[in-house]
Amino acid sequence: MSTEPKVSVAAGERRTFWPTQIWPAQIGLSETQRFLLLALFIGIFSGLLVVCFHIAIDWISWTTLGALSGRFRFARLLSPALGALAAGFLVLRVFPKAKGSGVNNTKAAIYASNGYVPSSTIIGKFLACSIAIGTGNSLGPEDPSLQMGAGVASRLGRLFQLERSTMRLIAPVGAAAGIAAAFNTPITGVLFVMEEVLADWSATTVGSIVLAAVSAVVTMRAFLGNEPLFRIPAFQLTHASELLLYAAIGVVGGLISALFIVAIEALKTRLEKLPHWSVYALPAAGGFLTGLVGLWFPEVMGAGYDAVNAALHGQFTWPVLFYLALAKLVVTLICFSAGTPGGMFAPVLFIGGMLGGAFGGAAHRWWPFPAASPEAYMLVGMGTFFAGVFRSPITSIFLVFEVSASYVIILPVMIANITAYLLSRKLHAMPFFKMLAQVEGVALPSAEEKRNFQPLRVEDAMHTLSSRMPAEGGMRLFPDEPLDAALRLLAVRPRIQVVSRLRADEVIGTLTLEDVHRAYGIAENQDGAGGASPETGPRGVPA
Amino acid sequence: MAKYPNFLRLLATLTVSSNLRSTILVTLILILSFTFTGFLSSAYKNQKESRGRAHYDLGQAALRAGDLQQAIEEYRKALLFLPDDSDYGLSLAIALVDSGRLDEAESHLQELLEGNPTNGVINLMLARVAAKRKETNQAIDYYQRAVYGYWPQSNISARRAARWELVSLLQKQDRRNELVGELMQLYANAPDEPNEKSKIGFMLLQYGATSNAVEVFRDLARDHPKYVEAHHGLGEAYFDSGDYLAARREVQQAIHLDPRDKENVQLLALANAVIGIDPALPRLSTADRLARSHALLERVLRDLSECVLANGGKLAPPLQQRIDGANVLLASKAKGAEDYLFQLQDTAQQLWKDKKDFCGNISKPDRALDVVLTRLGQ
Incomplete structure (x- = not known):
């Protein structure tokens, strides 16, 4: 009996027969292997997209803001407002599906649209966010990168006519690739998606997510170099008593992160009630305020990674770090609540880092025992605020570990992050992304709540x-x-x-x-x- | 199977399989995307480099104009564009060290050091940071790493400069043995530059390394016989080592080369005075030694008496006893005994010490006598 596949001449049969029968047989790939191959493609495309996104943001930033000092003061005042106006117009009128949080949009695609992310979202996010962030609005590129990655995955999934159940799995793969390339941290990308976007996963999903994240980071590094997100100077922990200080950072981080979520919720809810025309004006107003603050603290403009790097190299005294954290907190709160396109990851790392640095500087001055350099506290501060706001404790620990490439930091980070996570959760039970979804009137499941849910046995x-x-x-x-x-x-x-x-x-x-x-x-x-x-x-x- | 030859099967697959078409399409798009991103990133890198370079040049110009703060600002901006550029990082760090912003400078330097742990300049800068913070051991450690680190051939003299900085630090900290060691290393690697060698020699003399100083000045005098400082230094070195005859010879040579040098004239006078009274001078007969020792004690007693008179003539009983004992010794007839020579010298040394204690600064110093008696004490 022949096993030869029968070539049907009927057009209707071709599509259903050939893709599943001949294609895998021709190159000997199983469904799982195909999925992994597709994950590789997704990772590479996402990496390329993130490279272009990164370049676009930098290019716009150079053009509009210069190198953030001196003669560009006037540009600094108006650029964020004009950028936010343009970006707001793009997402409201041209790419309405690109509006909102990338994480939530990706979750919506997984839970409500069978993994469907419209291709226009990729373009919309790319243009709107690069303009908004490049012109100095206090937001970050990671969340849009995540959504663009999910968009790329969805587009490729449709191109390969994946089944509905597989399509649902493909969006998180792209999301992991996007965020991993944006942070230049593959582990963090994988963990965040597994911790926040997907609450449950299979071996194939994990394999694909890892493969996509790694290929995205490799692609990104091939073009932009192996430059880490932060340039961490060498440091060491000096005294066991310092662990108390790190726990204290956790308390501070947890408290402020809970307040931050409450403030965003309150402000967003209030702004949602304003007349419809205000949706165009609000981003511009937020941008103007950012520009105004930027006249005194240019470091708060844009994602702010340069300022974090400068702070990590001891450029600022601890009171300055505190003011920067405060200024960034205010402008981020306003920019984000006003609906300016962009993500929260970078600002959260900035605020946490500066707060941690200020805390470390103060500890250096008044703590009776030897204390590590403020830079170590900056790193821990980043982790605590990340854990407190996004409620992803494992991701936050690995993020700090991955960006610092230092094992000595792991113990303080674990202590501080878990403290911040638990305290923030206690003070404000609803996770950040669920709160956002609720304000926007969408009922999305929270991965944290899913994890905490104990099914009856x-x-x-x-x-x-x-x-x-x-x-x-x-x-x-x-x-x-x-x-x-x-x-x-x-x-x-x-x-x-x-x-x-x-x-x-x-x-x-x-x-x-x-x-x-x-x-x-x-x-x-x-x-x-x-x-x-x-x-x-x-x-x-x-x- | 036979019904469909392979090429037909492949053709059918290519034309019919949507997944294969998609794969080919995606691969083509991927190639195009790679090409596009390659061009884009190349232009981006060029742009970053040129912007970084422009800020770096502005920083250099500001530094030349003496505007350290502006230079720091420009270097920081240059680093924003090219954070991996070690030249920019190092320039910033040096400017920060000069402006006293040690924490920030150290942070940049440590990062640079991670990538290049044997770099001489980076270690030197870290040494300066530690020295400014009064962390002496740390500074010495970094200076030594700088000295033994890598320096570009065009800037090899900086290695010596780093060692001189280390010497200066050791001098401030009064760490004699390490200092002498570093000076000898400097000498061993010194170029044929008489001024630097003579500087090393005089520093060795200053820290009591007379044999090392003799070696340095002897070589210098041999290589540069017309160089006054070589003979002067060698004269001093010989003098300090107790070879007064050789010292006199070298000082005479120095005076011959530069008769106007008052220092040499004074040293010659001192050498002559010492030679005139020193009982330990080589090739003296026992009788001469005895006579010189006798004269030495008489001179000490005379000096002491003058000093006592100037102070009102009151003496403590023990000192009076020692003076009386000395007079008895001088008057004794045991001139043939070998112990007598040493008794005279010991008594002279003891009374000289008493004189110093009793008279303090009142007495006019007798340098030659002091040199001889100190030398005998050693």
Whole structure:
């Protein structure tokens, strides 16, 4: 019997037959391998796009602001306002789908549009954000890069006619590539997407995300060089007592990051209520204010990485660092809330870094024990604010580790970041991106909430038997299995035996549909059925 | 299988498979994108380089004009465009060190050092930073790394300058042994430059390394016999090492070359005076030594008496006893005994010390006597 594929002459059959049958067979690739190959393409394209984006921002910045000092004072005042006006017009009138947070738009594409990100979003984000950031508005390029990466992935996925389920997976791959190339940190890119964008993943997804992130960073480095995001001078931790200081930074970072989220929420909500025409004026007003602040503190303009590098090299005294953090916080709050296109990652790192540096400088002066240089505190400060605002503690730790390439920083960063994360979460439970989505009227799942959600298990609903019985044949469940899985079996049989993992022939309880309802809190509402007595009632469910 | 020959199958695949078409399309777009981004990034890099260079040149001009602050600003801007350029980083760091912004300078220098740990200039700058912060050990460490580090052939003299800076620091810290070691290293690698060699020699003399100084000045005098400082230095070195006859010879040579040099004239007078009274001078007979030792003690007693009279004539009983003992010794007849010679010299040294303690600055110093007695004490 021949295995030769049959070439159909009917046009309708060609599309469905050839792509799945001949194409993989021709080059011997499985579906997973194809997906990985596509991830490679996505990474390279995203890397190229980020290179062009980076160049565009720099070029616009050189043209409009010069090197941020001296004779460009007038340009510095007006450039952000004009840039924000142009960028705002672009996203409001020409590319409306490019409006909003890149992370949330990517999540929306995954959860609501089967991974579909319109190609116009890529162009819109590219143009609007490069103009807004290049002209000095206090926003960063990472979030747009993430969305552009997702857009590239989506476009390629459509080109290769991926199935719907695969399309949903392809957008995060592009997102990881985009953010990894923008930060020049592959691990951070991967972790952020896994921690914030996707709450659950498979081996293939992780493999693709890693491959895309690595290829994007390699591509980016091939064109722009292996220049790290921050140029970290050598430092060392000097005294064990310093860990207290780092924990204190965590407290400060957590507190300010929670306040920052609250302030953005309040301001955004208030601005949303303004008349419609204001959406054009608000970015320009935010830009003007940025320009005004920039007359005294030009360092706060744009993404601000140059200023962070300067601060890392001890250019500013600690009071100046504090003022810079404060100024950046204000202008970022306004620019972002006003709807100016751009991301929050760079400003968050700036604010956190400057706050950390100011804290470190003060500690150097007043702390009775030896303390590390303020630069170490800057790094830790970046991590704490990142963890506090974005609620991505693991990403924040690896971000600092990756940009500093220093292992000595890892312990302080872990202490400070987790402190900041927990405190911020305590003070303002809603994560940043979920808050943004809510303000914009979109209901997107939060990865943090998904992680924290503890699904009910069989043992939470089952009736525990007072004495062990031998198991009968047929369907059975283990106590640690999810309750959702039990529902499928309960559709076939009214009562399922629950057996021990250690002794599969021993029944330790039983489960019925009523038990499941009760565990979910449905039974009482429906018919008021009492369920089991406290002695025999389901475990973990209040009687 | 036979129904579809391979080429037909491939043709069919190419024309029919949308995925393959997509792959080819994507590959073409990728090639175009690479080319475009390549051109773009090349133009971008050129632009960065030219902007960076322009700011660097402005910084250099500002530095030449003495505007250190402006130079720093321009160097910082240059580094914004080319943060990897070590020349820009180093220029900024040097300007920062000069302006006293040590923390920032150190930060840049440490970063540069990571990429080039043996660079002499970077280590020298770090040494200066540490020296300004009074971190002496750290500074010495960096100076030594600078001295043994890499210097471009065009700037090789800077290595010596770095060592001189180290010598200066050691001098300030009064670390004699390290200083002498560094001076000898300087001498070993010195160019044929008599002024520098003579400077090394005099510094060795200043820190009591007389044998090293003799070596330096002897070579110098041999290589540059007409160089006055060589003979003067050698004279001083011989004098300090107790070879007064050789010292006199060299000083006479120096005076012969430059008769107007008062310092040499004074040194010659001193050498002659010492030679006239020194009982330890070579090739003296025992009788001469005895006579000179006798005369030495008499002279000490005379000086002491003058000093005591000037102070009102009151003496502490122990000192009076020692003076009486000296007079007894001078009057004794044990001139043939070998111990007598040493007794005379020891007593003279003890009384000279007493005189110094008792008279302080009142007494007029007798340099030759002091030199001889100090030398005998050694």
